[in-house]
Amino acid sequence: MSAVAFAPRVDTAPRSALVLLGTGVVGRALLTLLGTPAAASLRLVGAANSRRQHVLPDGALPGDAVEHLARSHEGRDNGPLLAALDAAGATHKIVVDATACTIEAGRHADWLAAGYHVVTANKALAGGQLAGWRALQKALAHGAVYGDAATVGAGLPVLSTLRRLRQCGDSLLTLEGVFSGSLSWLFNQYDGSRPFSALLRDARRLGFTEPDPRSDLSGEDVARKLLIIARHAGFALGSDEVEVESLVPEALRGVDTQTFLDRLEELDEPLRARHAQAKANGKRLRYLARLNQRGRARVGLVEVDADHPAARLSGTDNQFALTTTRYHATPLVIQGPGAGPEITAQALLGDILAV
Numbered sequence: 241m242s243a244v245a246f247a248p249r250v251d252t253a254p255r256s257a258l259v260l261l262g263t264g265v266v267g268r269a270l271l272t273l274l275g276t277p278a279a280a281s282l283r284l285v286g287a288a289n290s291r292r293q294h295v296l297p298d299g300a301l302p303g304d305a306v307e308h309l310a311r312s313h314e315g316r317d318n319g320p321l322l323a324a325l326d327a328a329g330a331t332h333k334i335v336v337d338a339t340a341c342t343i344e345a346g347r348h349a350d351w352l353a354a355g356y357h358v359v360t361a362n363k364a365l366a367g368g369q370l371a372g373w374r375a376l377q378k379a380l381a382h383g384a385v386y387g388d389a390a391t392v393g394a395g396l397p398v399l400s401t402l403r404r405l406r407q408c409g410d411s412l413l414t415l416e417g418v419f420s421g422s423l424s425w426l427f428n429q430y431d432g433s434r435p436f437s438a439l440l441r442d443a444r445r446l447g448f449t450e451p452d453p454r455s456d457l458s459g460e461d462v463a464r465k466l467l468i469i470a471r472h473a474g475f476a477l478g479s480d481e482v483e484v485e486s487l488v489p490e491a492l493r494g495v496d497t498q499t500f501l502d503r504l505e506e507l508d509e510p511l512r513a514r515h516a517q518a519k520a521n522g523k524r525l526r527y528l529a530r531l532n533q534r535g536r537a538r539v540g541l542v543e544v545d546a547d548h549p550a551a552r553l554s555g556t557d558n559q560f561a562l563t564t565t566r567y568h569a570t571p572l573v574i575q576g577p578g579a580g581p582e583i584t585a586q587a588l589l590g591d592i593l594a595v
């Protein structure tokens with residue numbers, strides 16, 4: 241692993257002050273990037289996980305935040321973190337959400353309305369209930385910035401491209417592709433030789449899955465990304481308007497996360513059978529998302545031909561094929577790695593610096 245160059249300490253008022261919610265795989269990767277020269281204009285003033293938080297002393301290094309947090313006795317309350325942002329004297333105050341928590345996502349609109357910028361990897365607001373999306377749009381009228389690049393394609397330039405096309409008067413007609421890094425990785429690898437559950441354990445260890453991998457396997461995470469893109473494109477789709485195929489067996493849907501992880505082998509037989517059927521048909525399995533021109537949305541497992549664009553992906557590749565009024569003969573395709581702590585953290589850092 242290469243050495244990380246730490247940014248020089250900044251003793252004057254920083255251009256941007258940040259608090260970080262979530263110190264899991266993405267949050268920790270961001271803390272590493274905050275210690276590099278690219279982040280020299282930023283000051284981290286506080287950090288939190290689900291159980292505790294800590295307002296960092298002046299001059300604390302981002303890389304030490306997890307240790308400060310581990311020693312902290314402060315329970316969770318966003319008040320002191322926001323107060324630390326106010327006290328930093330920075331030009332910009334930024335809340336970074338690297339959790340998957342629906343409750344924190346539900347606060348984004350209030351923070352924006354109060355003048356805090358929000359940079360998020362958490363998709364639960366923009367990709368959740370339509371009312372939440374509408375509250376977000378209303379809050380954005382106050383002028384604060386919502387950095388959302390990490391919510392789709394782990395930072396691939398999907399939302400920025402869509403905004404640019406719309407600014408030019410172009411409109412999205414249809415959307416199709418592979419929107420999950422973990423499901424892409426799983427089905428790119430799965431050939432029946434290793435149990436699906438073993439591959440899933442690897443995907444989790446590599447930081448590709450959601451905190452509860454059922455969010456990926458149920459299609460919920462893919463549906464959220466589809467909703468985020470569709471809503472950016474002007475389709476006012478409710479979360480109940482996406483047809484979702486879940487790969488989680490009925491018996492594993494209601495159990496707690498640890499029980500699910502203990503019983504992963506129950507995924508193996510149904511997926512082995514689906515794979516064998518696809519193979520007998522000369523096809524490959526891919527988990528696809530589709531939105532048609534009438535706004536009909538579906539995410540699910542599809543048998544595709546070997547020459548289908550999704551059959552030629554590798555690793556955690558995502559693929560977004562956008563057909564628009566001006567890209568209509570062939571779609572505009574955005575493709576590349578779509579999960580992983582480092583690229584997701586970089587998407588967050590890019591949005592922070594863009595503020």
Ligand SMILES: NC(=O)C1=CN([C@@H]2O[C@H](COP(=O)(O)OP(=O)(O)OC[C@H]3O[C@@H](n4cnc5c(N)ncnc54)[C@H](OP(=O)(O)O)[C@@H]3O)[C@@H](O)[C@H]2O)C=CC1
Nearest residue numbers: 262263264265266289290338339340341361362451579580
């Ligand atoms: N992994 C990836 O490749 C990508 C992830 N994302 C998104 O990034 C987010 C984080 O994912 P990831 O890092 O993998 O998940 P992890 O499970 O590794 O980390 C989640 C972190 O959030 C913390 N947390 C949960 N609730 C709260 C809360 N209310 N306040 C403060 N912290 C809280 C957890 O605390 P504790 O440690 O106490 O459990 C944990 O530190 C998710 O929304 C995910 O969808 C987006 C793109 C790609």
Ligand SMILES: N[C@@H](CC=O)C(=O)O
Nearest residue numbers: 420421422448449450
């Ligand atoms: N769990 C997600 C991570 C990125 O959003 C995925 O697999 O795509």
